[in-house]
Amino acid sequence: MSMVQSPRTRVVVIGAGFGGIEAVRGLAGAAVDITIIDSRNHHLFQPLLYQVATASLTPSDIAWPIRFLFRGRPEVSVLMATATGIDTARRLVMLKGLDPVAYDMLIIATGARHSYFGHDDWEQFAPALKTLEDATTIRRRVLTAFEQAEAEHDPARQEMLLTFAIVGGGPTGVELAGAIAELARDTLKRDFRHIDTRETRIVLVEAGPRLLPAFVPEQSAFAKAALERLGVEVALGEAVTLCDANGIVRGDERIAAATVIWAAGVQASPAAEWLGVPADRAGRITVEPDLSVPGHPEIFAIGDTVSIAAPGGKPVPGIAPAAKQAGRHAAKAVRARLAGETPAPFRYHHDGSLATIGKRRAVIDFGWIRLSGALAWWIWGIAHVFFLIGVRHRLAVAMSWLWIYLRNQRASRLITQTEPGEAGEPPPG
């Protein structure tokens, strides 16, 4: 498929996150043949992933088959494959186990994944939240901890099973802590006989001096107070120095926790290595103002795998709206090159920052106005339902949330894909 000469310009997009999807959308009607490559078959609405991890939504509520999104675009091919490198001289994307795919123009939207700051061995004890598999892994561990606590006779071990440590006080950490608190205090409170799930200990650990550093200090303080009202312990100003099977160490303090979730750091995809271009400490490519890769006007890189300054010098944040804007810009830049024009520089417009704390509180910073509280939560909910792709998913998510809001019940309290060797493993054979 890829080696056949095509009379039309071949645009290849690697990655079907917010940036890659928006780039393909932006090329609708252009005289190009597009191949979009992703190692998964689905586009994921990552901002709601924490709700899958905490049993509020089901994976298919927030994920869509990539080829379904482009079923009406015959010039778009979707290839489920893992990119392993780029041959810039021959203009080929190398794939694992498949023939390379040739491009005339390339858009790299390979995103980022979590980083353990050099402690990759912590991952087994403290899973992070980037993929659907991560979310169902965390969901299984959280729900299994309650099940094991119910069967446990040793009080110390029971306490450890009922302790959840979340590392990282950004939006993901805050949202996970709030959701686990509500799961324990509301959803599960009538379901157990030997433990009181309302006594669950949830510790949110942040190395910096406040939660949600992208917000103003007043909103950080609001988030801390709102979490504490939900019963979350917020531990600031001290980094985690160890994760193991018994919990975490924070400064001199050991927190005995059977469940640890990592929401602390991200590392860009290896795209900079593929291209042999310089990268910052987080592995991000420093791109030209038009988002092209230095020395490669035929290659654009967007989203969490690049580093670029917004007007005013602040870095463009690693959030979905920024990746979508960059994807739209990359499509325009490709069109400009096709027309023999010089692409305009990318100008990021910051629409606002949102984070939610449990089911009735949120903080929003639109720049021109800041909201903290119940109204912000309603705006957050409506905005997220609005941005979900497809009528059916909007309805399904809205229905799930309505159910949780009214009844404290959650759609997806399933423990599946048990890890080998864990208690609760299904019987062999």
Add this chain to the structure above:
Amino acid sequence: MSMVQSPRTRVVVIGAGFGGIEAVRGLAGAAVDITIIDSRNHHLFQPLLYQVATASLTPSDIAWPIRFLFRGRPEVSVLMATATGIDTARRLVMLKGLDPVAYDMLIIATGARHSYFGHDDWEQFAPALKTLEDATTIRRRVLTAFEQAEAEHDPARQEMLLTFAIVGGGPTGVELAGAIAELARDTLKRDFRHIDTRETRIVLVEAGPRLLPAFVPEQSAFAKAALERLGVEVALGEAVTLCDANGIVRGDERIAAATVIWAAGVQASPAAEWLGVPADRAGRITVEPDLSVPGHPEIFAIGDTVSIAAPGGKPVPGIAPAAKQAGRHAAKAVRARLAGETPAPFRYHHDGSLATIGKRRAVIDFGWIRLSGALAWWIWGIAHVFFLIGVRHRLAVAMSWLWIYLRNQRASRLITQTEPGEAGEPPPG
């Protein structure tokens, strides 16, 4: 928890399938403490499992946390644990990794799992459909086969990837074949660029002379014709003699298929071995007329792990309504023993047999009336939505089905939990 003396009679139920759940329900208000033990945290509506395997429903549409079902019953404890044996002398249920649980009366509802008739090595090539994990495994394999076919250059290999063999012509095999045919011909037809999914080959292999042997021959013939109209090849009268990585062998014929699904045989749980009582060839305990285990008036066994004759001498079928009736009977028998009375014999009442073929055809045999066709499909759909537990799940399932009916779209076309070494594996690290 278990070793503490309780003044109330302790009833232990092993297994939270249809039989176990109904037994606990039937004991509502009785002066007993109940512990229900299951290796999963959820009760599963197995009759719709094939719809999860074929991307129509999502796992949480058809599964409920067991403890959620009994949250209003303080005398019911739910224990997520794997039973490994029964000490009938000391009246203890042995558990993997946990202390034994003591009982005064025991209800065994451990069900059955698939059987490969002595060829357990076939399982890796031909997964069967009993658990949610089985369903998501089959869903992943079916959807990945289409993805791999799209990327494949070798026509023979592509044909093999687009061939699906289903072994076993009972309701599960018929339902899977019809659903995969509609997935290929309707849902996916506009989504691929290099393959025509309408040319997918689906072969349903049955060793016996007709499909759906529990129905009358006219309905078997109707099902065969309806499947053939959907493009399914029905191959009768010859058993499968080999399953391997390249497909199956049926008599002298090799069918090259990348995806094989096993819907052929079941084997009872090892409960007969635990008790040291005689079992039939499928491992089922032959119980007394009141469903008690011979020699153990304090132990009842119900559902797919037992063999019992219905009035007229035919065996009670391994279907959900039969398990539920037996569960209700076991609860009554326990109440009778508590009152010092002799339990009545179990009388199975057969309400009917149902099987569906794709999204517009079904066969129903109520005994007094037989229906084949579109009306039967509507009755099937309404009956299944009605029997689903909980308003929310009924709505969610009804909405998913409406969507498929009107738009041919499916909620759950997600490929997750990729098997190591398979193409499409997520990038490591």
